[in-house]
Amino acid sequence: MSSTPQTYTVSDFIEWNTKKQLNLSPDFQRGSVWTPSAKVFLIDTILNDLPMPQVFFRTKIDASTQTMSREVVDGQQRLRAILEFAAGKLKLTSKSPKFKGKTYSDLDIEDQEVFLSYKIPCVQLINADNSMVLEIFARLNSYSVKVTPAELRHAEYIEPIKWAIYDASRDWKYLWNELGVVSVRDSVRMKNVSLMAEFFMIFDIGFGDGGEPTITKYYKSRKTEPEEFFLPIREKIDAVLEEIIDNLVDDFWETTFFDAPNFLVLFAAVAYLMYGFSDSRITEGVEDFKAEGVNWEDAIETLAEISQEFESEHNDEGEDGRYSDFVSASKSTTHRISSRKPRFQILVKAISNHDA
Incomplete structure:
Protein backbone atom coordinates (compact mmCIF):
# COMPACT_ATOMS: atom_id res chain seq x y z
CA MET A 1 0.00 0.00 0.00
CA SER A 2 1.18 3.51 -0.80
CA SER A 3 -0.42 6.92 -0.39
CA THR A 4 0.12 9.40 -3.20
CA PRO A 5 -0.76 13.09 -3.02
CA GLN A 6 -1.95 14.31 -6.40
CA THR A 7 -4.41 16.70 -7.98
CA TYR A 8 -7.19 15.72 -10.33
CA THR A 9 -9.57 17.98 -12.17
CA VAL A 10 -13.33 18.03 -11.83
CA SER A 11 -13.51 16.59 -15.35
CA ASP A 12 -11.45 13.57 -14.20
CA PHE A 13 -14.03 12.73 -11.56
CA ILE A 14 -16.88 13.23 -14.03
CA GLU A 15 -15.18 10.82 -16.45
CA TRP A 16 -14.54 8.20 -13.76
CA ASN A 17 -18.14 8.44 -12.62
CA THR A 18 -19.43 8.07 -16.19
CA LYS A 19 -17.25 4.98 -16.72
CA LYS A 20 -18.43 3.57 -13.36
CA GLN A 21 -14.89 3.68 -12.02
CA LEU A 22 -15.85 5.84 -9.03
CA ASN A 23 -17.64 4.43 -5.97
CA LEU A 24 -19.16 7.15 -3.81
CA SER A 25 -20.87 4.73 -1.44
CA PRO A 26 -18.47 2.08 -0.14
CA ASP A 27 -19.56 0.23 2.98
CA PHE A 28 -17.84 2.66 5.34
CA GLN A 29 -19.50 5.77 3.88
CA ARG A 30 -22.81 7.35 4.84
CA GLY A 31 -25.28 8.52 2.21
CA SER A 32 -25.79 12.00 0.86
CA VAL A 33 -26.65 14.39 3.72
CA TRP A 34 -25.66 17.83 2.48
CA THR A 35 -28.32 20.49 2.10
CA PRO A 36 -28.71 22.40 -1.19
CA SER A 37 -27.13 25.45 0.49
CA ALA A 38 -23.98 23.50 1.35
CA LYS A 39 -23.76 22.14 -2.18
CA VAL A 40 -24.16 25.56 -3.75
CA PHE A 41 -21.52 27.02 -1.45
CA LEU A 42 -19.03 24.39 -2.61
CA ILE A 43 -19.77 25.03 -6.30
CA ASP A 44 -19.30 28.75 -5.66
CA THR A 45 -15.93 27.93 -4.09
CA ILE A 46 -14.93 26.11 -7.26
CA LEU A 47 -16.22 28.76 -9.67
CA ASN A 48 -14.23 31.37 -7.77
CA ASP A 49 -11.14 29.14 -7.84
CA LEU A 50 -10.82 29.04 -4.07
CA PRO A 51 -9.26 26.06 -2.27
CA MET A 52 -11.20 23.11 -0.93
CA PRO A 53 -10.04 20.34 1.43
CA GLN A 54 -8.32 17.21 0.19
CA VAL A 55 -10.31 14.26 -1.07
CA PHE A 56 -9.09 10.83 0.01
CA PHE A 57 -9.89 7.81 -2.11
CA ARG A 58 -8.76 4.23 -2.19
CA THR A 59 -7.52 3.14 -5.60
CA LYS A 60 -7.88 -0.57 -6.31
CA ILE A 61 -5.63 -1.80 -9.07
CA ASP A 62 -6.33 -5.21 -10.63
CA ALA A 63 -3.25 -6.23 -12.58
CA SER A 64 -4.90 -9.31 -14.07
CA THR A 65 -7.74 -7.36 -15.69
CA GLN A 66 -5.70 -4.19 -16.11
CA THR A 67 -8.47 -2.17 -14.50
CA MET A 68 -8.63 0.46 -11.78
CA SER A 69 -11.47 1.58 -9.51
CA ARG A 70 -11.68 4.28 -6.88
CA GLU A 71 -13.59 4.25 -3.58
CA VAL A 72 -14.08 7.60 -1.89
CA VAL A 73 -12.91 7.47 1.71
CA ASP A 74 -13.31 11.14 2.63
CA GLY A 75 -14.95 13.79 0.48
CA GLN A 76 -17.96 12.01 -0.97
CA GLN A 77 -20.35 14.85 -0.03
CA ARG A 78 -18.19 17.28 -1.99
CA LEU A 79 -17.96 14.97 -4.99
CA ARG A 80 -21.71 14.30 -4.98
CA ALA A 81 -22.35 18.05 -5.13
CA ILE A 82 -19.86 18.46 -7.99
CA LEU A 83 -21.37 15.64 -10.01
CA GLU A 84 -24.90 16.83 -9.33
CA PHE A 85 -24.06 20.30 -10.63
CA ALA A 86 -22.23 18.88 -13.66
CA ALA A 87 -25.35 16.84 -14.50
CA GLY A 88 -27.54 19.96 -14.44
CA LYS A 89 -29.43 18.85 -11.34
CA LEU A 90 -28.38 21.70 -9.06
CA LYS A 91 -29.34 25.36 -9.49
CA LEU A 92 -27.20 27.97 -7.77
CA THR A 93 -28.82 30.24 -5.20
CA SER A 94 -27.91 33.32 -3.19
CA LYS A 95 -25.08 31.31 -1.61
CA SER A 96 -23.36 31.96 -4.95
CA PRO A 97 -24.18 35.64 -5.55
CA LYS A 98 -22.30 35.99 -8.83
CA PHE A 99 -23.96 32.93 -10.38
CA LYS A 100 -27.35 32.96 -8.66
CA GLY A 101 -30.09 31.16 -10.62
CA LYS A 102 -27.74 29.31 -12.95
CA THR A 103 -27.26 25.63 -13.64
CA TYR A 104 -24.14 24.27 -15.31
CA SER A 105 -25.58 24.74 -18.80
CA ASP A 106 -26.43 28.39 -18.01
CA LEU A 107 -22.80 29.27 -17.27
CA ASP A 108 -20.67 31.08 -19.82
CA ILE A 109 -18.21 28.85 -21.64
CA GLU A 110 -15.34 30.44 -19.71
CA ASP A 111 -16.99 29.62 -16.38
CA GLN A 112 -17.73 26.06 -17.49
CA GLU A 113 -14.05 25.67 -18.31
CA VAL A 114 -13.09 27.04 -14.88
CA PHE A 115 -15.40 24.48 -13.30
CA LEU A 116 -14.16 21.52 -15.33
CA SER A 117 -10.47 22.37 -14.98
CA TYR A 118 -10.61 23.08 -11.23
CA LYS A 119 -7.90 21.05 -9.49
CA ILE A 120 -9.05 19.00 -6.51
CA PRO A 121 -6.27 18.09 -4.05
CA CYS A 122 -6.36 14.34 -3.51
CA VAL A 123 -4.58 11.53 -1.72
CA GLN A 124 -4.72 8.11 -3.32
CA LEU A 125 -4.52 5.13 -0.98
CA ILE A 126 -3.40 2.48 -3.42
CA ASN A 127 -4.67 -1.03 -2.63
CA ALA A 128 -5.18 -0.12 1.05
CA ASP A 129 -7.21 -2.43 3.27
CA ASN A 130 -9.75 -1.12 5.78
CA SER A 131 -7.40 -1.36 8.74
CA MET A 132 -4.81 0.70 6.94
CA VAL A 133 -7.39 3.35 6.02
CA LEU A 134 -8.37 3.65 9.70
CA GLU A 135 -4.71 3.85 10.73
CA ILE A 136 -4.04 6.68 8.29
CA PHE A 137 -6.96 8.74 9.58
CA ALA A 138 -6.00 8.12 13.19
CA ARG A 139 -2.56 9.53 12.42
CA LEU A 140 -3.99 12.51 10.57
CA ASN A 141 -6.26 13.36 13.47
CA SER A 142 -3.39 13.10 15.97
CA TYR A 143 -1.73 16.08 14.28
CA SER A 144 -4.84 18.18 14.05
CA VAL A 145 -5.34 21.40 15.97
CA LYS A 146 -8.37 21.16 18.24
CA VAL A 147 -11.33 22.75 16.52
CA THR A 148 -12.98 25.78 18.07
Whole structure:
Protein backbone atom coordinates (compact mmCIF):
# COMPACT_ATOMS: atom_id res chain seq x y z
CA MET A 1 0.00 0.00 0.00
CA SER A 2 1.18 3.51 -0.80
CA SER A 3 -0.42 6.92 -0.39
CA THR A 4 0.12 9.40 -3.20
CA PRO A 5 -0.76 13.09 -3.02
CA GLN A 6 -1.95 14.31 -6.40
CA THR A 7 -4.41 16.70 -7.98
CA TYR A 8 -7.19 15.72 -10.33
CA THR A 9 -9.57 17.98 -12.17
CA VAL A 10 -13.33 18.03 -11.83
CA SER A 11 -13.51 16.59 -15.35
CA ASP A 12 -11.45 13.57 -14.20
CA PHE A 13 -14.03 12.73 -11.56
CA ILE A 14 -16.88 13.23 -14.03
CA GLU A 15 -15.18 10.82 -16.45
CA TRP A 16 -14.54 8.20 -13.76
CA ASN A 17 -18.14 8.44 -12.62
CA THR A 18 -19.43 8.07 -16.19
CA LYS A 19 -17.25 4.98 -16.72
CA LYS A 20 -18.43 3.57 -13.36
CA GLN A 21 -14.89 3.68 -12.02
CA LEU A 22 -15.85 5.84 -9.03
CA ASN A 23 -17.64 4.43 -5.97
CA LEU A 24 -19.16 7.15 -3.81
CA SER A 25 -20.87 4.73 -1.44
CA PRO A 26 -18.47 2.08 -0.14
CA ASP A 27 -19.56 0.23 2.98
CA PHE A 28 -17.84 2.66 5.34
CA GLN A 29 -19.50 5.77 3.88
CA ARG A 30 -22.81 7.35 4.84
CA GLY A 31 -25.28 8.52 2.21
CA SER A 32 -25.79 12.00 0.86
CA VAL A 33 -26.65 14.39 3.72
CA TRP A 34 -25.66 17.83 2.48
CA THR A 35 -28.32 20.49 2.10
CA PRO A 36 -28.71 22.40 -1.19
CA SER A 37 -27.13 25.45 0.49
CA ALA A 38 -23.98 23.50 1.35
CA LYS A 39 -23.76 22.14 -2.18
CA VAL A 40 -24.16 25.56 -3.75
CA PHE A 41 -21.52 27.02 -1.45
CA LEU A 42 -19.03 24.39 -2.61
CA ILE A 43 -19.77 25.03 -6.30
CA ASP A 44 -19.30 28.75 -5.66
CA THR A 45 -15.93 27.93 -4.09
CA ILE A 46 -14.93 26.11 -7.26
CA LEU A 47 -16.22 28.76 -9.67
CA ASN A 48 -14.23 31.37 -7.77
CA ASP A 49 -11.14 29.14 -7.84
CA LEU A 50 -10.82 29.04 -4.07
CA PRO A 51 -9.26 26.06 -2.27
CA MET A 52 -11.20 23.11 -0.93
CA PRO A 53 -10.04 20.34 1.43
CA GLN A 54 -8.32 17.21 0.19
CA VAL A 55 -10.31 14.26 -1.07
CA PHE A 56 -9.09 10.83 0.01
CA PHE A 57 -9.89 7.81 -2.11
CA ARG A 58 -8.76 4.23 -2.19
CA THR A 59 -7.52 3.14 -5.60
CA LYS A 60 -7.88 -0.57 -6.31
CA ILE A 61 -5.63 -1.80 -9.07
CA ASP A 62 -6.33 -5.21 -10.63
CA ALA A 63 -3.25 -6.23 -12.58
CA SER A 64 -4.90 -9.31 -14.07
CA THR A 65 -7.74 -7.36 -15.69
CA GLN A 66 -5.70 -4.19 -16.11
CA THR A 67 -8.47 -2.17 -14.50
CA MET A 68 -8.63 0.46 -11.78
CA SER A 69 -11.47 1.58 -9.51
CA ARG A 70 -11.68 4.28 -6.88
CA GLU A 71 -13.59 4.25 -3.58
CA VAL A 72 -14.08 7.60 -1.89
CA VAL A 73 -12.91 7.47 1.71
CA ASP A 74 -13.31 11.14 2.63
CA GLY A 75 -14.95 13.79 0.48
CA GLN A 76 -17.96 12.01 -0.97
CA GLN A 77 -20.35 14.85 -0.03
CA ARG A 78 -18.19 17.28 -1.99
CA LEU A 79 -17.96 14.97 -4.99
CA ARG A 80 -21.71 14.30 -4.98
CA ALA A 81 -22.35 18.05 -5.13
CA ILE A 82 -19.86 18.46 -7.99
CA LEU A 83 -21.37 15.64 -10.01
CA GLU A 84 -24.90 16.83 -9.33
CA PHE A 85 -24.06 20.30 -10.63
CA ALA A 86 -22.23 18.88 -13.66
CA ALA A 87 -25.35 16.84 -14.50
CA GLY A 88 -27.54 19.96 -14.44
CA LYS A 89 -29.43 18.85 -11.34
CA LEU A 90 -28.38 21.70 -9.06
CA LYS A 91 -29.34 25.36 -9.49
CA LEU A 92 -27.20 27.97 -7.77
CA THR A 93 -28.82 30.24 -5.20
CA SER A 94 -27.91 33.32 -3.19
CA LYS A 95 -25.08 31.31 -1.61
CA SER A 96 -23.36 31.96 -4.95
CA PRO A 97 -24.18 35.64 -5.55
CA LYS A 98 -22.30 35.99 -8.83
CA PHE A 99 -23.96 32.93 -10.38
CA LYS A 100 -27.35 32.96 -8.66
CA GLY A 101 -30.09 31.16 -10.62
CA LYS A 102 -27.74 29.31 -12.95
CA THR A 103 -27.26 25.63 -13.64
CA TYR A 104 -24.14 24.27 -15.31
CA SER A 105 -25.58 24.74 -18.80
CA ASP A 106 -26.43 28.39 -18.01
CA LEU A 107 -22.80 29.27 -17.27
CA ASP A 108 -20.67 31.08 -19.82
CA ILE A 109 -18.21 28.85 -21.64
CA GLU A 110 -15.34 30.44 -19.71
CA ASP A 111 -16.99 29.62 -16.38
CA GLN A 112 -17.73 26.06 -17.49
CA GLU A 113 -14.05 25.67 -18.31
CA VAL A 114 -13.09 27.04 -14.88
CA PHE A 115 -15.40 24.48 -13.30
CA LEU A 116 -14.16 21.52 -15.33
CA SER A 117 -10.47 22.37 -14.98
CA TYR A 118 -10.61 23.08 -11.23
CA LYS A 119 -7.90 21.05 -9.49
CA ILE A 120 -9.05 19.00 -6.51
CA PRO A 121 -6.27 18.09 -4.05
CA CYS A 122 -6.36 14.34 -3.51
CA VAL A 123 -4.58 11.53 -1.72
CA GLN A 124 -4.72 8.11 -3.32
CA LEU A 125 -4.52 5.13 -0.98
CA ILE A 126 -3.40 2.48 -3.42
CA ASN A 127 -4.67 -1.03 -2.63
CA ALA A 128 -5.18 -0.12 1.05
CA ASP A 129 -7.21 -2.43 3.27
CA ASN A 130 -9.75 -1.12 5.78
CA SER A 131 -7.40 -1.36 8.74
CA MET A 132 -4.81 0.70 6.94
CA VAL A 133 -7.39 3.35 6.02
CA LEU A 134 -8.37 3.65 9.70
CA GLU A 135 -4.71 3.85 10.73
CA ILE A 136 -4.04 6.68 8.29
CA PHE A 137 -6.96 8.74 9.58
CA ALA A 138 -6.00 8.12 13.19
CA ARG A 139 -2.56 9.53 12.42
CA LEU A 140 -3.99 12.51 10.57
CA ASN A 141 -6.26 13.36 13.47
CA SER A 142 -3.39 13.10 15.97
CA TYR A 143 -1.73 16.08 14.28
CA SER A 144 -4.84 18.18 14.05
CA VAL A 145 -5.34 21.40 15.97
CA LYS A 146 -8.37 21.16 18.24
CA VAL A 147 -11.33 22.75 16.52
CA THR A 148 -12.98 25.78 18.07
CA PRO A 149 -16.65 25.64 19.09
CA ALA A 150 -17.46 27.92 16.13
CA GLU A 151 -15.68 25.56 13.72
CA LEU A 152 -17.50 22.61 15.24
CA ARG A 153 -20.89 24.30 14.81
CA HIS A 154 -20.06 25.16 11.21
CA ALA A 155 -19.23 21.53 10.54
CA GLU A 156 -22.21 20.11 12.44
CA TYR A 157 -25.08 22.36 11.39
CA ILE A 158 -26.49 22.38 7.87
CA GLU A 159 -29.69 24.30 8.67
CA PRO A 160 -30.54 27.91 7.65
CA ILE A 161 -29.34 29.33 10.97
CA LYS A 162 -25.77 28.36 10.09
CA TRP A 163 -25.93 30.05 6.71
CA ALA A 164 -27.69 33.17 7.97
CA ILE A 165 -24.96 33.84 10.51
CA TYR A 166 -22.09 32.74 8.30
CA ASP A 167 -23.27 34.83 5.35
CA ALA A 168 -23.60 37.90 7.57
CA SER A 169 -20.05 37.34 8.87
CA ARG A 170 -18.75 37.07 5.33
CA ASP A 171 -20.67 40.14 4.13
CA TRP A 172 -19.32 42.20 7.05
CA LYS A 173 -15.66 41.32 6.41
CA TYR A 174 -14.91 45.04 6.76
CA LEU A 175 -15.32 44.61 10.52
CA TRP A 176 -12.64 41.92 10.69
CA ASN A 177 -10.27 42.71 7.82
CA GLU A 178 -10.17 46.49 8.11
CA LEU A 179 -11.32 47.42 11.61
CA GLY A 180 -9.97 44.40 13.48
CA VAL A 181 -13.04 44.00 15.69
CA VAL A 182 -12.02 40.34 15.59
CA SER A 183 -8.44 39.81 14.45
CA VAL A 184 -7.70 38.08 11.17
CA ARG A 185 -5.98 35.31 13.13
CA ASP A 186 -9.10 34.72 15.24
CA SER A 187 -11.38 35.09 12.22
CA VAL A 188 -9.59 32.17 10.61
CA ARG A 189 -10.82 30.12 13.60
CA MET A 190 -14.32 31.55 13.01
CA LYS A 191 -14.49 33.64 16.17
CA ASN A 192 -15.96 36.43 14.06
CA VAL A 193 -18.87 34.08 13.34
CA SER A 194 -19.39 33.68 17.09
CA LEU A 195 -19.60 37.45 17.49
CA MET A 196 -22.07 37.69 14.61
CA ALA A 197 -24.13 34.95 16.27
CA GLU A 198 -24.42 37.15 19.37
CA PHE A 199 -25.72 40.00 17.20
CA PHE A 200 -28.48 37.66 16.01
CA MET A 201 -29.18 36.56 19.55
CA ILE A 202 -29.60 40.15 20.77
CA PHE A 203 -32.50 40.78 18.40
CA ASP A 204 -33.97 37.31 18.74
CA ILE A 205 -33.74 36.44 22.44
CA GLY A 206 -32.14 39.47 24.10
CA PHE A 207 -28.74 40.30 25.54
CA GLY A 208 -27.83 38.02 28.40
CA ASP A 209 -25.04 35.60 29.12
CA GLY A 210 -22.89 34.82 26.12
CA GLY A 211 -19.97 32.54 25.40
CA GLU A 212 -19.65 29.52 23.17
CA PRO A 213 -21.95 27.12 25.08
CA THR A 214 -24.74 29.71 24.99
CA ILE A 215 -24.22 30.28 21.26
CA THR A 216 -24.36 26.53 20.60
CA LYS A 217 -27.58 26.33 22.61
CA TYR A 218 -29.02 29.12 20.45
CA TYR A 219 -28.11 27.28 17.24
CA LYS A 220 -29.87 24.21 18.58
CA SER A 221 -32.99 26.17 19.58
CA ARG A 222 -33.32 27.68 16.08
CA LYS A 223 -32.37 24.58 14.15
CA THR A 224 -35.80 24.12 12.60
CA GLU A 225 -36.42 27.74 11.62
CA PRO A 226 -36.62 28.50 7.88
CA GLU A 227 -34.39 31.00 6.11
CA GLU A 228 -37.16 33.61 6.19
CA PHE A 229 -37.08 33.68 9.99
CA PHE A 230 -33.63 35.29 10.01
CA LEU A 231 -34.16 37.91 7.29
CA PRO A 232 -35.70 40.67 9.48
CA ILE A 233 -33.03 40.05 12.12
CA ARG A 234 -30.34 40.46 9.49
CA GLU A 235 -31.88 43.73 8.29
CA LYS A 236 -31.72 45.18 11.80
CA ILE A 237 -28.14 43.99 12.29
CA ASP A 238 -27.07 45.68 9.06
CA ALA A 239 -28.77 48.91 10.06
CA VAL A 240 -27.14 49.00 13.51
CA LEU A 241 -23.68 48.24 12.13
CA GLU A 242 -24.05 50.90 9.47
CA GLU A 243 -25.03 53.46 12.11
CA ILE A 244 -22.05 52.61 14.30
CA ILE A 245 -19.59 52.69 11.43
CA ASP A 246 -20.97 55.87 9.88
CA ASN A 247 -20.81 57.76 13.16
CA LEU A 248 -17.91 56.29 15.10
CA VAL A 249 -15.33 54.57 12.93
CA ASP A 250 -13.26 57.67 12.19
CA ASP A 251 -12.67 58.53 15.84
CA PHE A 252 -12.96 55.25 17.72
CA TRP A 253 -11.79 52.31 15.61
CA GLU A 254 -8.51 52.12 17.56
CA THR A 255 -10.23 52.24 20.95
CA THR A 256 -11.75 49.56 23.17
CA PHE A 257 -15.10 50.07 21.44
CA PHE A 258 -13.79 48.33 18.36
CA ASP A 259 -12.51 45.33 20.29
CA ALA A 260 -14.98 42.45 20.27
CA PRO A 261 -16.20 42.50 23.94
CA ASN A 262 -17.06 46.21 24.08
CA PHE A 263 -18.08 46.39 20.43
CA LEU A 264 -20.72 43.79 21.31
CA VAL A 265 -21.98 45.92 24.22
CA LEU A 266 -21.97 49.02 22.02
CA PHE A 267 -23.92 47.10 19.37
CA ALA A 268 -26.45 45.99 22.00
CA ALA A 269 -26.92 49.53 23.30
CA VAL A 270 -27.43 51.01 19.83
CA ALA A 271 -29.73 48.13 18.88
CA TYR A 272 -31.84 48.76 21.99
CA LEU A 273 -32.05 52.48 21.30
CA MET A 274 -32.89 51.99 17.61
CA TYR A 275 -35.34 49.07 17.82
CA GLY A 276 -35.60 47.80 21.35
CA PHE A 277 -35.58 44.17 22.43
CA SER A 278 -37.12 42.21 25.25
CA ASP A 279 -34.83 40.98 27.99
CA SER A 280 -35.76 42.09 31.51
CA ARG A 281 -32.55 40.61 32.92
CA ILE A 282 -30.50 43.41 31.39
CA THR A 283 -33.00 46.15 30.51
CA GLU A 284 -34.45 46.57 33.99
CA GLY A 285 -34.10 50.23 34.86
CA VAL A 286 -33.66 51.48 31.29
CA GLU A 287 -37.06 50.47 29.89
CA ASP A 288 -37.91 54.14 29.21
CA PHE A 289 -34.97 54.41 26.83
CA LYS A 290 -36.17 51.62 24.54
CA ALA A 291 -36.32 52.67 20.87
CA GLU A 292 -35.73 56.33 21.81
CA GLY A 293 -32.92 56.71 19.28
CA VAL A 294 -29.23 57.59 19.62
CA ASN A 295 -27.88 61.05 20.25
CA TRP A 296 -24.66 60.64 18.30
CA GLU A 297 -23.21 63.95 19.52
CA ASP A 298 -23.53 62.78 23.12
CA ALA A 299 -22.37 59.31 22.13
CA ILE A 300 -19.11 60.60 20.69
CA GLU A 301 -18.42 62.65 23.80
CA THR A 302 -19.23 59.78 26.16
CA LEU A 303 -17.22 57.19 24.28
CA ALA A 304 -14.26 59.55 24.19
CA GLU A 305 -14.39 59.93 28.00
CA ILE A 306 -14.63 56.19 28.54
CA SER A 307 -11.78 55.55 26.11
CA GLN A 308 -9.61 58.03 27.97
CA GLU A 309 -10.31 56.25 31.24
CA PHE A 310 -9.21 52.98 29.67
CA GLU A 311 -5.96 54.57 28.61
CA SER A 312 -5.31 56.38 31.86
CA GLU A 313 -2.91 54.75 34.26
CA HIS A 314 -4.92 55.93 37.29
CA ASN A 315 -7.51 53.19 36.65
CA ASP A 316 -4.86 50.61 37.48
CA GLU A 317 -4.08 52.49 40.68
CA GLY A 318 -7.63 52.26 41.96
CA GLU A 319 -8.67 55.87 41.37
CA ASP A 320 -12.30 56.27 40.38
CA GLY A 321 -13.19 58.07 37.18
CA ARG A 322 -16.65 58.99 36.03
CA TYR A 323 -16.98 55.71 34.15
CA SER A 324 -14.98 53.51 36.50
CA ASP A 325 -17.89 51.04 36.72
CA PHE A 326 -17.73 50.56 32.95
CA VAL A 327 -13.96 50.13 33.00
CA SER A 328 -14.11 47.75 35.94
CA ALA A 329 -16.83 45.61 34.36
CA SER A 330 -14.78 45.39 31.17
CA LYS A 331 -11.95 43.75 33.08
CA SER A 332 -14.06 40.90 34.40
CA THR A 333 -15.43 37.92 32.49
CA THR A 334 -16.97 39.82 29.59
CA HIS A 335 -19.44 37.16 28.46
CA ARG A 336 -21.34 37.06 31.76
CA ILE A 337 -24.45 39.17 32.23
CA SER A 338 -22.97 40.52 35.48
CA SER A 339 -20.29 42.21 33.37
CA ARG A 340 -22.48 43.11 30.43
CA LYS A 341 -25.35 44.72 32.35
CA PRO A 342 -23.50 47.70 33.87
CA ARG A 343 -21.70 48.49 30.62
CA PHE A 344 -24.90 48.18 28.60
CA GLN A 345 -26.91 50.39 30.93
CA ILE A 346 -24.22 53.06 31.17
CA LEU A 347 -24.08 53.32 27.39
CA VAL A 348 -27.85 53.30 26.94
CA LYS A 349 -28.31 56.17 29.39
CA ALA A 350 -25.35 58.13 28.09
CA ILE A 351 -26.02 58.04 24.35
CA SER A 352 -29.83 58.03 24.20
CA ASN A 353 -32.09 60.72 22.79
CA HIS A 354 -34.32 60.14 25.81
CA ASP A 355 -34.90 63.15 28.03
CA ALA A 356 -33.88 61.88 31.43
